[in-house]
């Protein structure tokens with residue numbers, strides 16, 4: 332059975348105070364027991380939020396990590412550092428990292444390998460630009476992103492890989508892909524996993540959607556058969572909105 336997941340990517344938002352308040356507010360809601368709820372605070376708050384969530388069923392992930400274990404990489408955080416504060420989940424390949432910090436598939440491949448080697452689970456983001464979609468190149472684009480990165484990993488590694496389909500044109504823009512467009516792409520991705528590995532693996536991988544998910548559109552998106560949850564940016568900063576998105580799954 333595929334895991335259902337909602338992950339909130341807080342990006343570079345919230346002071347410690349804001350984040351603790353957000354968690355306090357989330358504690359007032361009840362969530363279905365069978366789904367994974369994740370929050371992804373900035374690095375400086377990982378320990379704090381992890382401690383705060385100790386007895387709750389909400390997990391913490393980082394927003395990124397470096398591919399080396401240590402060394403002269405000023406400003407970077409390693410897998411070992413994450414593990415030392417009990418963080419065993421990370422987002423990799425977010426389009427903001429790809430666009431603003433020039434993270435290529437080659438760099439991401441190194442990060443994926445390091446995370447898997449260190450037993451850190453990955454939420455791996457892929458997604459096309461609007462120009463790719465307009466020129467009908469979006470399926471090819473997504474296939475390439477997968478072939479250059481996660482498709483180079485062994486069958487068993489997929490126990491630790493979650494795919495997040497996030498069309499770049501829908502991130503933080505208020506523009507959401509339609510449920511049909513999302514289902515079409517998720518089913519395409521699952522089909523590729525099936526071709527590359529096998530049907531049983533394809534049916535066990537969680538593929539979540541990200542891009543302007545809000546309480547008003549969450550239910551229609553999550554209703555799609557190949558959508559196993561969401562990666563939520565802006566709406567994850569508001570406890571009421573986040574709780575309502577979680578409960579729409």
Ligand code: PEP
Pocket residue numbers: 340497501502503504505541542543544562563564565566
């Ligand atoms: C994201 O950052 O992964 C994201 C999906 O953002 P938003 O929900 O704000 O579009």
